[in-house]
Amino acid sequence: MSGQADDQCGREPADCAALPRVGQGSRVTLHFSLTLPDGAVIDSNFDTRPAVFTVGDGNLLPGFEAVLLGLAAGARQCFEIPPELAFGLVNAGNRHVLSRSQFSPDLELEEGLVVSFSMAGNGETPGVVTSVEGDRVRVDFNHPLAGKTIIFEVYVQEVQAISHTGAEQA
Numbered sequence: 446m447s448g449q450a451d452d453q454c455g456r457e458p459a460d461c462a463a464l465p466r467v468g469q470g471s472r473v474t475l476h477f478s479l480t481l482p483d484g485a486v487i488d489s490n491f492d493t494r495p496a497v498f499t500v501g502d503g504n505l506l507p508g509f510e511a512v513l514l515g516l517a518a519g520a521r522q523c524f525e526i527p528p529e530l531a532f533g534l535v536n537a538g539n540r541h542v543l544s545r546s547q548f549s550p551d552l553e554l555e556e557g558l559v560v561s562f563s564m565a566g567n568g569e570t571p572g573v574v575t576s577v578e579g580d581r582v583r584v585d586f587n588h589p590l591a592g593k594t595i596i597f598e599v600y601v602q603e604v605q606a607i608s609h610t611g612a613e614q615a
Contacts (some may be wrong), residue, residue: 464517465604471500473513474603480596482525487590495602506531509597518604526595535592541572545580554582 467473474497478489490496498504500513508530516522528534548554558574572584 464519465606467500467513467516467601467604468606469501469514470607472605472607473498473500473601475513476600476602478596478598480598482594482596487595491600499607512597513599513601516599516601516604518601521600522598524597524599526597528592528594531595532588532590532593535587539586540575541584541586543582543584545577545582548582560584 465471474495476491476495478491479487480489481487500510508526511530512522512524512526545554548560552560554560554574554577556574556576559571560574561569561571564570570586572586573589574582575585576583
């Protein structure tokens with residue numbers, strides 16, 4: 446079977462009944478694209494090497510993993526992932542007004558600038574400056590895609606079932 450994806454979503458191979466399907470613990474090789482409903486591309490690997498991950502390993506958001514369950518190798522599908530299952534809803538509590546003095550004096554603050562803050566026990570947390578008014582700096586710590594519906598297009602190239610011992614099954 447070719448690793449090339451075709452241009453049609455909603456396709457499963459004709460002989461898919463005999464193929465392994467994506468399930469918990471499966472090792473999946475796939476091509477994907479993430480777009481906004483207006484067609485803006487967020488990320489895609491259709492023109493590069495496929496991604497490989499294990500379902501349930503935490504490398505893919507649960508909302509994206511959930512739609513992959515049951516797909517067979519060779520399947521090409523498009524899914525609309527609502528904000529609450531993608532990057533979350535916008536949380537007003539993640540928008541803060543900070544004093545200019547909390548930033549380096551050399552930093553030129555302007556709308557759209559991504560800044561990073563050290564958080565106790567959580568490492569670095571990025572935020573986007575949304576406005577600067579005198580000594581007041583508004584920073585949004587929501588994920589940049591929070592509140593957005595994501596179109597998830599996927600071409601499942603290969604599915605390998607993993608046994609309970611962690612060994613790949615043919």
